[in-house]
Every structure is written in C-alpha cells, then in structure tokens.
Amino acid sequence: MSTLSQTTPHQNAYWGGIFAMTLCVFVLIASEFMPVSLLTPLATDLGVTEGLAGQGIAISGALAVITSLTISTIAGKVDRKYLLLGMTVLMAVSGMIIAFASSYLVYMAGRALIGIAIGGFWSMSAATAIRLVPTHQVPRALAIFNGGNALATVVAAPLGSYLGATIGWRGAFLCLVPVAILAFIWQWISLPNMRGDSKPSRGTVFRVFSRRIVSTGMLACGLFFMGQFALFTYMRPFLETVTRVSPSGLSLILLTLGVAGFVGTLIVSTFLNARFYLTLIAIPLLMAAIAGMLILTGHSVWIVALLSGLWGMLATAAPTGWWTWIARTLPDDAEAGGGLMVAVIQLSIALGSTVGGLMFDHLGWQSAFAMSGVLLLCAGVLTLITSRQGLAG
Secondary structure (H helix, E strand, O other): OOHHHOOOOOOOOOHHHHHHHHHHHHHHHHHHHHHHHHHHHHHHHHOOOHHHHHHHHHHHHHHHHHHHHHHHHHHOOOOHHHHHHHHHHHHHHHHHHHHOOOOHHHHHHHHHHHHHHHHHHHHHHHHHHHHHOOHHHHHHHHHHHHHHHHHHHHHHHHHHHHHHHHOHHHHHHHOHHHHHHHHHHHHHHHOOOOOOOOOOOOOHHHHHHOOHHHHHHHHHHHHHHHHHHHHHOOHHHHHHHHHOOOHHHHHHHHHHHHHHHHHHHHHHHHHHHHOHHHHHHHHHHHHHHHHHHHHHHOOOHHHHHHHHHHHHHHHHHHHHHHHHHHHHHOOOOHHHHHHHHHHHHHHHHHHHHHHHHHHHHHOOHHHHHHHHHHHHHHHHHHHHHHHHHHHHO
16 A cells, blocks of 8 residues: 555644645646636737647646656655645746747647646645545545635636736736745645655556456546547637627636536535436536537527536536545555546546647537537446446446
C-alpha cells in the first residue's frame, strides 16, 4: 500500500488544508477551461482559427497525462506539501505567460505549464485527502474538492466571457494569478508535512489497470470525457454562429450552464448513494440525448439555453461519481488510482477537443456534436458492463 494511502483511526483532520486545496482546484479548473469562454477573441488576436485555439485545451490535457503517470516516481521522497506548492506556482506562472503571450506558440507554452500543474495536483488529490482527514471523512473531503470544481464551472465561463468583453481575454487570464498566489499562501500555512513514498514503484499505475473492472471502468470514463469535450469546447462558437445569441445572451447562457452544474454537484451524491451505477449510466445517456437535440434545435435560443443548463448539470456532477468509483474500486491504491484516473480523463479531454476541433473546422458543427453523442452512448454501455463486473466481483 502506498504511504499516502495509510491512515489511522485517530488521525488529525486538517480541514484548513482541504479548503486551501479546494481553492487551488477552483483556480486550476478556471485556468484549464477559460479558453472555452474566450475562444473567439483569443483566436482573432493570435491570428489562428477557433479550432486551433481550442487545441490550447488539448495541450494542457496531454501534459497532464504525462505528469500524472510519472510524478509519483519522479518526486520519490519529496514532501507532498512542497510538491503541491510547486504545482500552485506553475499555475500562477502559466497565467502570466498566457496573459502576455506575444504569439500562438507562447500561448501554447503557457497552456503546457497549466497541464503539468493539473496532472500533478489532481493525481495527488485523492491520496492527499486520505492523509489529511480520517478514513470515514475522505468522501466528504473529495466532495469538497469537487465543490471547488463546480464553483469554477459556475464562475469561469460567464466571468471569463464578461471580463473578455470588458478588459480583454488577456486581462481575464491575468485575474487568475492573484487567486493562485492566495491559494499558495493558504496551502503553505494549513498543509502539514507529508513525506513521500520511500519506495515508489514504476509499475504501480499500470498494475491496477490489469484488473478487468478497472480497465473497463476507465475506458467508460475516458469515452465520457472525450464525448463531453468534443462538444463543450466549441460551445461558444456554436452559440455565436448557429444560435446567434447576443453578447449578453452568451454570458447568460454560460452562467445558466455553470449554475446548473453547481446544483448538479450538490445533488448528485444523493443519487449516487441511492443508485450508484444507475446514476453513472444515466448521465452519459442523457447527455447523448442532449447532443442530438442540440443538432435538431440549434437555432432556437430558448431551447438551446434549457438544453445547455441540463448539460451543465449532468457534466459537472459526473466527476464526483467517477472519483467515488475510484475510492470504491481501489481503496488501497489511492495514489495509483488517482494518477491513472487523471491520465485517462486528461487524455480523453485532449482527444475530444482535438478531434472535435478538426471536425468543427472542416466538417461542420453538426459532425462534432454527433460524434459527441455517439461517444457518450458508448460510455453509457461500457458503464453498464462495469456495473455488472462490480456486482460479479
């Protein structure tokens, strides 16, 4: 068992550390997906297509994959507190590089740095929660982390759109830097020292992948995120060119999407506790139906606004379900499971946004949305297979 997954019945609870990390989660998610709400002005200013600008999400995802699979081995005995602080510094530096990017390549370099921070931070999140609170309170700590995720989803898109319209997309990115600095200070004060694993294993991450339920579940999770971001990354150009919403209407729809996502995160635990696998299966199937309805009704502002809200509610709630699945399936391999989950999710985001961008640019928005729906349907089917393997086990 990894050193980070060890815990004692009378372990102290470092809730200040949990909330400090949650603020870091907020800035991470806001930084990762800020390009979604700023895609059009960002692409225009850097002189590239919207599809190419969307690859900024793909590059951060790709670097997150590499980092999540290697950081435990590379870090070795390094105190996890200082590793988390290092990831927070990278996040702040990334924001400054992007805000002052003089070219598309500099912008992509900044996006690569945020990818490293995302991979390092998220791969350690579940294992760190186990170190900070007693075992029976770990689900609550993970729910708080996901609350930071949901809050970022609520704030990042509409605020990014608003700031982009008032102070420019560069100013919007720059606004994240002081929040990252605050997260650094709070973590420095509140996190205890957490020694690293004295004997890290290069095969740990892939060892857990050899279990059938893990491989099937990870594939289902990957298809879900790939399907989600093949559509979500290009929501703004869709709203502007197909639905033809006004700037204020765009901000309102993005706000609706975010608020619905926050509500989804608040209520999803009730459904997960009552019908865990049924909830995990239903989410991608419902989102596939929404993708299909957007293709049919994309020119109707009110219907698109309603469907966007439902999409946000389901999509933002889903990560809570998949992190709970990791905790249930690999309770004794939190660091390995977390690293593998981050790699799968980020690789899927990179693939989804890349392929979705190519299809959006060259085959039209309908093809990108249709591919999203097919991937989400496949995710639902594989989640059903995973549930049967779980019951059989």
